[in-house]
Amino acid sequence: MKDIILEVKNLKKYFKTPKGMLQAVDDISFSLERGKTLGVVGESGCGKSTTGRTVLRLVEPTSGEIYFEGENIAALSKKALMKKRKDIQMIFQDPFSSLDPRKTVKNIIAEAIVENKMLKDKTAIEKRVLHLMETVGLAERLINAYPHELDGGRRQRVGIARALAVEPKLIVCDEPVSALDVSIQAQILNLLKKLQKEMDLTYIFITHDLSVVNYFSDDIAVMYLGQIVEKAPSEALFDNPRHPYTQALLSAIPVPVIGKKKDRIILKGEISSPINLKDECRFASRCIYADEKCKSKSPVLTEISPNHFVSCYKPLNF
Amino acid sequence: MSKENLILEIENLVVNYELEAETVRAVNGISLSLEKGKIVGLVGETGAGKTTTALSILKLIPDPPGIIKNGNISVDGQDIIHASIEEMEVIRGKDVSMIFQDPMTSLNPVFTVGDQIAESIEIHEKISRNEAFKRAGEMLEMVGIPASRATEYPHQFSGGMKQRVVIAIALACNPKLIIADEPTTALDVTIQAQVLSLIKDLIEKNNASMLLITHDLGIVAEICDEVAVMYAGRIVEKGTLEDIFNNTKHPYTEGLFNSLPNIDDRNAILKPIKGLMPDPTNLPRGCSFAPRCDYCTDICEIQPENRMISHTHSVACSAYENPEFSIVRGSK
8 A cells, every 4th residue: 555645635725915816726636655756846936835835834725635644734733733843844945045144054953953852962962963964965064154154055955954853754845956056956956865765755846947856756746827737757747748738848948968959839928827717727828729618617637547647628649 | 260250259358356355266267259140158157257257248347346357358350358438338238238137137127118128229329219119119029029018117027028128128229249148047948948939039030149158058059059168267168069068078067967867867867066166266276177076187286278179179178188088978
């Protein structure tokens, strides 16, 4: 039997705006096996970050259930939630704004350990911090450094050490490498992969970079305007994308190989406003295959081959 | 290659930022030339000196603390280094224009986009405001925005649309040379694809040339004719697309390629470059890349010279003193 660590059911997050309801995350469901990585991809404003934050209840869901090891996080009291957060941690996108500028590396990493009363003895805490720093590849001498003294790659390592401090089971990584240069990006990706193997971690990996997600994830969910439009094992998604949006997205990636121009599908227009959406396929206005049916009712995410889900009336076959 | 054919020629450019306590050596003697009608990519990571190089071409280096210490720059035969402020004002926006990275901050929020496009037309072509505004509408149409939106303000446009407006401003006076500093970095991939194909079409149509600054080798493969790879203020390798992508010579260029996830082979392991970029206030002696290089030997303590591999391909690496030395990408 599969060991499901996280199951999200009908999750919704709406924000009230003067113009109406902003449907940031609109009825998404997915589940995640222990020790695996789910990549969540999509463009700005598709709701991928909100999804990640809602799983930790950093953003309160409007409705829906989030089962973590069988327990519904969405229904937990504040106090019980605080305890649960020990198991679910987050790595943020921008290592420049996610670290407290007035705290040293030691205090940043130790904060969660102290807060959760995992260790009390000062020397024990310091020993643990040093161990964590070693795990993520930070030199011992940096223990009393402030964030502004560190470069982007090192800061992100501090962010990772902080997340690991409470021995989490699930880590939500929200664009952990997008602010970094490619040579540093590769260092961090390799580190995250190594940690996953060693500590049996489960990741939700949110990114807009499709080549990174392909390298990193077991399963990939493609989001568009608050909904999952396609979800499949990485290989299936890249070899055989079935949703027209996934296809356009994949074809748009610039590949660093010359003469390898694919038949690029250039999408018309831009992502529409997520406010007060109608009951229609959200991609219809940009889709070359759209017809009357697509504009009259929203399609449902359906399993069209084992583990391959698509939300489209005419999934393409290639 | 005759000189008349060059739209841009940079020789031995050195740019420092001289601060009270230290000197940042941003650009350390680069030479680069750009033929008419070509698109050249300038590739490198944060702090490599790409943007400083680009700003030098238009003498836009913030001064103080930035100083062009040495070197010659000429645009279409005209000397830039010794040009007066008035002469530069004629060149900027007319002969050479720039597309900046962040469309959210490079447009003025209190003027309509039409005004902002018309501004450079009015200044350079000495026509009336109304005529300039009409031309601005035509420019908008050219980048795929209805002319009726010329009276709107930047905040009414999305990121991709704003970047189109920035492109319209840059192309308004038919410049001979366009310097694009990471023009699509702030955009989503599907929008990036739209904008890139737009830029490429317009450059071909206007018979212009472009210096494209980017960190994305995928974009380079797609639209550039030639590539220069920068590291710590120097060009370490330069050549045609074919030279750089299929016949990689410099260990740093190799490292860049090995750091990129391969989209066709998800089981390939990433081989990052070890260590970090050197501190530009305290560059290592000799080859700046040596401390991170797997092929480093004693000889690397001497600054490597540019070596021509073929008539289009040059590399600055001392390992090639040894005629047997070669790099096979992905073999490590």
